[in-house]
Amino acid sequence: GGGGAAGGGGGSVLSSSSNGQARRFALSPSSSLDIRKGDITAWFVDGASDTIVNAANERMLGGGGVDGAIHRVAGPELHAACLKVPEVLPGVRCPTGQARITPAFKLPVAYVIHTVGPVYDVHDQPENYLSSAFRNCLKLAKENNVKYIAFPAISCGVYGYPLKEASKIAISVVKEFSNDFKEVHFVLFSDDAYNAWIESANELL
Numbered sequence: 001g002g003g004g005a006a007g008g009g010g011g012s013v014l015s016s017s018s019n020g021q022a023r024r025f026a027l028s029p030s031s032s033l034d035i036r037k038g039d040i041t042a043w044f045v046d047g048a049s050d051t052i053v054n055a056a057n058e059r060m061l062g063g064g065g066v067d068g069a070i071h072r073v074a075g076p077e078l079h080a081a082c083l084k085v086p087e088v089l090p091g092v093r094c095p096t097g098q099a100r101i102t103p104a105f106k107l108p109v110a111y112v113i114h115t116v117g118p119v120y121d122v123h124d125q126p127e128n129y130l131s132s133a134f135r136n137c138l139k140l141a142k143e144n145n146v147k148y149i150a151f152p153a154i155s156c157g158v159y160g161y162p163l164k165e166a167s168k169i170a171i172s173v174v175k176e177f178s179n180d181f182k183e184v185h186f187v188l189f190s191d192d193a194y195n196a197w198i199e200s201a202n203e204l205l
């Protein structure tokens, strides 16, 4: 069972990026998992190291969904910063399951961590790629002394990952980092995603 309702608690973001639905679960005595509905481009807590995760594609030059929203709010400097990330294969800056960090420019956070989730019907054993994507984001955040980090539902849009399966993987990987962050947030756009994440948190935490 998880912790109690979070109400609006936390930073000032919580009124602007959330429609009021939010729950908080304890990961450890000093770390919590926060699940809320909202727009991740409006999310921040207060520290200089706040980080949002982008569900990018391997080119890392923008796209639809949350990627498009993040680039629109961050401004053209984000595109320029992504262009500077070296290609590891022609056209590939971030292979599926890996993560890259850039500044966040006009977003109200310090960093964007770009990761690429699997396409559910294309990649073999998509669960391995999805868990790697979450794990590599959290490793990179930890290396950069990030204390507050927010994830969207990676792969659950155009990439077609079923919400319940994705939420179990996401929360299981966050549990591996129970002592490393003050708060890990999931900022979810739809009721269906929010409900899946709450259900999995109740099962796993």
Ligand code: ADP
Pocket: 038, 039, 040, 041, 055, 056, 064, 065, 066, 067, 069, 117, 152, 153, 154, 155, 156, 157, 158, 159, 160, 187, 188, 189, 190, 193
């Ligand atoms: P992917 O290609 O990894 O599937 P998408 O951007 O298509 O990525 O979708 C990932 C998830 O992000 C979906 O659940 C979608 O509803 C959600 N999403 C879209 N825009 C936003 C936003 N501004 N804030 C948070 N989540 C968003």
